[in-house]
Amino acid sequence: MGWLDTQRPKSVLYVSFGSVAVMTRDQFTEFWHGLVDSGKPFLWAIRPNLIVDDNGPNITTLDELKAATPMRGLIVGWAPQEDVLAHDAVGGFLTHSGWNSTLESMTAGKPMICWPAIADQQVNSRCVSHMWKVGLDMKDICERSTVEKMVRHLMESGREELLRSTEEIARLARESVREGGSSHRNLEKLIEDIKVGTFL
Template sequence: MDQLVTCVSGSENVLRRRDLPSICRLERVDDPLYTFYATQALAMRRASALILNSFEELKAPILFKLGSIFSKIYTIGPLHALSNVRIKDDNPSTLASAKCSHWQEDKRCITWLDSHPSKSVVFVSFGSLVALTCDQMLEFWHGLVNSGKPFLWVIRSDSIVGEDDPSTTLMELEERVKDKGLIVSWAPQEKVLAHSAVGAFLTHSGWNSTLESIYAGVPMICWPAIADQQVNSRCVSGLWRVGFDMKDSCHRSIVEKMVRDLMEDQREELMKSMEVLSKTAQQCVEEGGSSYFNLEKLIEDIKSIHLEKL
């Protein structure tokens, strides 16, 4: 599984077999799921343009390859940041994340963060879809506690699978946490990542979370589960070098080591890469930046298409 995949243009020396999404691990080429994805990929060639939630400097090799297929590519990310810049409103209730959240945010976590020193807290969230078994939850808990770092952990009401009464397990975890950290059902992620107390993000490597972390300048520990998360986590570690890839295992010893490495031993090295990438992401969405410009161009091109049809 560690063998390099050399047939993905733009990522020849980055991706390993274990970094490919599950769709690439099917046993039969005539599997209906594979057929669906292959059909959709071929259909993309009929599009007149691609609109991507990314920025040019982040994925230049891939964009170069895509440019040979699509005559127009609009990179307008990070979308959450570009949206906030366009709104030009400092009211937190207008943040992009606040308008698209399907879960009730627990705002007390911000007050809790206010009581902690700069870059001392590990933020843990596996997004809105990923679920864990009770055993996995306990491995993460032990690893976090053993690291000695305070943590803010988002555990949704449907985060635990394989239990007759997951609420009991959640209550036990909350009881165990006590002074070591804080568990909430959902958090205003954009605000949390921007908080001065947050020094690391233990994430499922969803694309939105990855971009939000890069924009905020918070290095990541990645535990991917599905879809694009496998590739994203590899890019975080092997390509951009702004975090660690923990795929395939969440044993408490690995969790503890990666938290300690990120918060202490290898922090300086990771932050050098992250500061450069974060600054680039912030510049992209400001007026005159590549994503800001591409959105303007996209709007004008849509207007032109409309006028041509009149």
């Protein structure tokens, strides 16, 4: 978090692909080059088993890239995601678009670049980009030029429009969990149903 404190507001792209999604070494290299080529500072949380190839997990790349990245960003093994997304320095999130990450990003008011891999991630990514308009959908494309283009769009040319949408979604999310909000009422109703046994 100390590194984020030294960055300008909304200037950093946070990158994390969750706890299950994996990528090949080539995909990883394309993402890294795209991030570096974008010229935008980034914080990338890379768990040890993210990168796999024909020989199984490959964790040596983390040390290699840590050495090559200091002028452009920061690579860490883990980051407190909700705290990172809430930080003023973070202006966007490159994600696998898992449901928890999607909700955390929307609640924090941060636009997303989605690279979905499995399960519900394709649907989540489509909702983020086409329904809620709070991010961009990379689909399954993993080329450095595409990564660079999308990062620049998120952090520069499309920033204002995406921020308007994400800030509105974040406002609605906060209202829903306040006392009297829709989520608050639904939780109270669930608790009441459990107490009286009407949920059976």
